[in-house]
Amino acid sequence: MSDSMVGSDLSDNHEDEYSDADDIADEMDWPEDQDSVFKTQHTTGIYQVDRRLTPHTQLTAESLENEQSKVIKKVMELTELPSHTARQILQEMRWSFEALAERYYEDGERLLSSAGASLTSSAEAPTVSYQRSNSGCVVLSGGDEAQCQVCFDSMSGDEASHNMTALKQCGHMFCNSCWVRHLEIQIRDEGQATRIHCPGELVLEGGKRGKCNILVDEEVVERLLKGAEPEDLGLLDKYRKRLVEGYVNDNPSIKWCPAKHCTNAVQIEGAVDPTMFKTMVSCSSGHSFCFCCLEEPHAPADCADVKRWYQKCKDDSETCNWLQANTKDCPKCKVAINKDGGCNHMHCKQCDMHFCWICLGPFEHTTYQHTCNKYVENESAVNASRAALERYMHHYERFMNHAKSRSLEAKLHETCLKKMEDMQQAGNKTFMEVQFIKEATDILILARQSLQWTYVVGYYGPSWLVRNIFEMNQRELEGATERLSGMLEQEEPAKFCQEDHRVDIINQKSQVKLRLDRLYDQLCDWRSSVMDPDPDPAGAAAAGAGA
Numbered sequence: 224m225s226d227s228m229v230g231s232d233l234s235d236n237h238e239d240e241y242s243d244a245d246d247i248a249d250e251m252d253w254p255e256d257q258d259s260v261f262k263t264q265h266t267t268g269i270y271q272v273d274r275r276l277t278p279h280t281q282l283t284a285e286s287l288e289n290e291q292s293k294v295i296k297k298v299m300e301l302t303e304l305p306s307h308t309a310r311q312i313l314q315e316m317r318w319s320f321e322a323l324a325e326r327y328y329e330d331g332e333r334l335l336s337s338a339g340a341s342l343t344s345s346a347e348a349p350t351v352s353y354q355r356s357n358s359g360c361v362v363l364s365g366g367d368e369a370q371c372q373v374c375f376d377s378m379s380g381d382e383a384s385h386n387m388t389a390l391k392q393c394g395h396m397f398c399n400s401c402w403v404r405h406l407e408i409q410i411r412d413e414g415q416a417t418r419i420h421c422p423g424e425l426v427l428e429g430g431k432r433g434k435c436n437i438l439v440d441e442e443v444v445e446r447l448l449k450g451a452e453p454e455d456l457g458l459l460d461k462y463r464k465r466l467v468e469g470y471v472n473d474n475p476s477i478k479w480c481p482a483k484h485c486t487n488a489v490q491i492e493g494a495v496d497p498t499m500f501k502t503m504v505s506c507s508s509g510h511s512f513c514f515c516c517l518e519e520p521h522a523p524a525d526c527a528d529v530k531r532w533y534q535k536c537k538d539d540s541e542t543c544n545w546l547q548a549n550t551k552d553c554p555k556c557k558v559a560i561n562k563d564g565g566c567n568h569m570h571c572k573q574c575d576m577h578f579c580w581i582c583l584g585p586f587e588h589t590t591y592q593h594t595c596n597k598y599v600e601n602e603s604a605v606n607a608s609r610a611a612l613e614r615y616m617h618h619y620e621r622f623m624n625h626a627k628s629r630s631l632e633a634k635l636h637e638t639c640l641k642k643m644e645d646m647q648q649a650g651n652k653t654f655m656e657v658q659f660i661k662e663a664t665d666i667l668i669l670a671r672q673s674l675q676w677t678y679v680v681g682y683y684g685p686s687w688l689v690r691n692i693f694e695m696n697q698r699e700l701e702g703a704t705e706r707l708s709g710m711l712e713q714e715e716p717a718k719f720c721q722e723d724h725r726v727d728i729i730n731q732k733s734q735v736k737l738r739l740d741r742l743y744d745q746l747c748d749w750r751s752s753v754m755d756p757d758p759d760p761a762g763a764a765a766a767g768a769g770a
Contacts, residue, residue: 274743275503275522277514278492283507287488291470294320302327307440312338314417318474339438341392371398372423388447393437395423402447410458416465417473441466480506481517497526500743520672523746524679532679536619546612554583618682625675629668635711636664659725663711663732670704670735687753696745700738707731
């Protein structure tokens, strides 16, 4: 007799805390080439039908600097401020020209102060006995001496003008060696570039002393690092690189491409709603991703559900697989039981129930008079925890199956592209005559990815979802997708160009696109009805009845 018992709480919990998306994705069975998760090939036709795309601009490292220079120049023309000050107030306003213009005309002095370009109104600048050039160099008159406020070295005359630097906005003065050490700590150790504060102190209201609020601008940093020792020149390159990074990181309309080793970025036009479908963008290297959560494109699932799904997969998949394979529920108390011996007579220690492992029927343990060779349909209610497990596994298995199919069909895509090139080089077909093959594989991969994420929508079942219609559209899209996949896999690409095969593939491609559009249209309508509820009570009641 086997009497091992495994107690398990299998109830579904939708309130799990999220973990980092990168860690979650590592747990899942993605293709070995992680870059392929983000890689999407677009033709003009597919780009037009992809309902997930949001309007955006692709930016390279060079174009990032150009875009940054353009907006700085606009602010300089508006405010008549120097470029380094324009950058500082843009950083404060997160690179929004419109917000900056409004704030500047409301209270320009306050904006300059909060951006670290001028002293706060409550601070008192130190008394100085020297003049400062526009570049920050100290200019002394007569026999005056200047003293570094860190190392307290004193200098006079030309020595001070070459080896001391003072900030024009606050008057704090330090020798160039102390400045370079400060910049090195801020850039190399702290990772700063856009918000490097002056290391001096200010006298505040009530005689208290506080840190200086002035930010060191790029003109001062460049002059100091260019005059540093040769081994510090690499620091200047790092500083310039981090200025560009700061432009992206501080700008909510720009994000880096998350693909490995990709240095491109994208800039959206307007705002993106993470609860809607149009969150996909594509960098200039062809990597596609969700602009909001930086995961792979996941429409029609929204970002919040994707995070919950990844977390649940990470937490539950191994446990669920083991429980499915190795346990059954006690027919009386419904606790999960593990059979650890050969005997099919099971004894539940929790409720003292004796039952048969095979049929889960009562087992007469005193006489062992039990048979279950005859099939009897079991109509008993399924335990809620087991039902929750089976429901999760239903959606998880189909989610992963479509993910695996998409990975395999990406290889089919590459095979078809190679064959198309061979056919053109051999002179059998023209470029236009073979394009339908690429379009068919493109729409196939797009449909696979969309189908994959429909199972996340189905699992969480948002309140706006009309399930029976959703599942019908999902079923029809799956059928059309499988038929197109079979057609592309069974025939050699050369046979595709025979007129009858060509027409069949084009027709089936159109069917997949039609089903995909219908699915997205229906989901958009339902979600929009939640965002903008129907004022007609009868209409709302009808929608509820349809669900």
